[in-house]
Amino acid sequence: MIFRQLFDPVSSTYSYLLASRKGGEALIIDPVLERVDRYLQLIHELDLKLVKAVDTHLHADHITGLGALRDKTHCITVMGEQTKADVVSMRLCDNDKLTIEGLSLDVIYTPGHTDDSYSFVLPDRVFTGDTLLIRGTGRTDFQNGDPRAQFESIFGRLLKLPDSTLVFPAHDYKGDTVSTIGEERAFNPRLQVTSADEYADLMNNLKLSNPKMMDVAVPANMNVGMNQANVMRHGWALTAQQALSVVGLGDVALIDLRENAERQRNGTIPGSLHVPYPSLEESIGAGGMLHELASSTRKRLLFYCAFGERSAMAVQAAHDAGLPLAFHIEGGIDAWKKAEGPIGH
Ligand SMILES: [Fe+2]
Structure with missing residues (x-):
């Protein structure tokens, strides 16, 4: 160690x-x-x-x-x-x-x-x-x-x-x-x-x-949260309410960035793929799973996490990796639950 x-x-x-x-x-x-x-x-x-x-x-x-x-x-x-x-x-x-x-x-x-x-x-x-x-x-x-x-x-x-x-x-x-x-x-x-x-x-x-x-x-x-102005300015953030109307559409791939323990404790949004945040870089890089989804099948990537911080960083990283159709759910599954979005286990 x-x-x-x-x-x-x-x-x-x-x-x-x-x-x-x-x-x-x-x-x-x-x-x-x-x-x-x-x-x-x-x-x-x-x-x-x-x-x-x-x-x-x-x-x-x-x-x-x-x-x-x-x-x-x-x-x-x-x-x-x-x-x-x-x-x-x-x-x-x-x-x-x-x-x-x-x-x-x-x-x-x-x-x-x-x-x-x-x-x-x-x-x-x-x-x-x-x-x-x-x-x-x-x-x-x-x-x-x-x-x-x-x-x-x-x-x-x-x-x-x-x-x-x-x-x-x-x-x-x-x-x-x-x-x-x-x-x-x-x-x-x-x-x-x-x-x-x-x-x-x-x-x-x-x-x-x-x-x-x-x-x-x-x-x-008490104010350590990330400045998400860039993600907002580009329109890469969906409110939980907006996300409710796009989740389930055929061209949207929903991606959960959290760890297993968080998923077990707080549930998941049904139909989501699991790409833990530490493996994101590999997945959005050339040859990676998300890279393929976004470039070959033209799926829109919709990231979410616990409170919307990992997903905001993921959106930025996806755009930096040349994937223009990447978005995230502002406030994460916490906001999704408050908007009464469905939860699976
Ligand atoms: Fe202290």
Whole structure:
């Protein structure tokens, strides 16, 4: 596995780049906007293809690099389903898997620091966001934080992992880089409590000042959705209502870009082909399945995904690949359902 821990000294944030092999797909956890060029350089140097940019939660102390990385690499942005961010390409739930080629991380919902906090688990390590820090825990006094929920997330979920599990947090202010579950259970001063009430008392009396960047970072991080003006301007976007009248026509090929887990959870639009977003490039290239459909059989390609972000990028990519009859459903299957479009399983 390729694993890099990257540090932003301004916000003391750790970001993590993961891949299973040189030349393969990569994902990044908790990227910081100001460090995006550094990440891109490293991704290039390691010959990786960034396919997912993930935030453990909505950050209050730095602006996320999710939007910039998506705009520069066309990767998928990922957060938990509770996030208040306007649009992320994919939303995760408790017990989901976060996957890229050769790697699968278990997704666990660990609220408390915020109500959208998640941790991601590999067999030997866990990325804890701000839920569990090294000899500390993330504050619980804003963004719907809840010390009792955090107690449950830490004691009920994270500390159930094997003692040898490496702990990689989203921040450290003292220069520590990694810990283990066993070490934190024994030596983390916040965890030397016997009940949720005792923990809540401790957390409610920390008297911390707000993060310096909070008034800038929180609104910015809630507006990470892609600017789709270009797709709209060219008339490549159909509202769900408009899509209802063209789905099923003989010259329309409907293409679902989501992953299997999303399809199983949320259903599909009947009659759609499945081309997962990471394989799009190959499929729209010369000789690819979608390329053939669009050029030989003159089908109109109608892409959709979860919230309309992957599909907007797909439309642009199809046009760039010389396929002029490509469109997408604005707002994805989420909007389709609100328009009462039929759903199959
Ligand atoms: Fe945080």
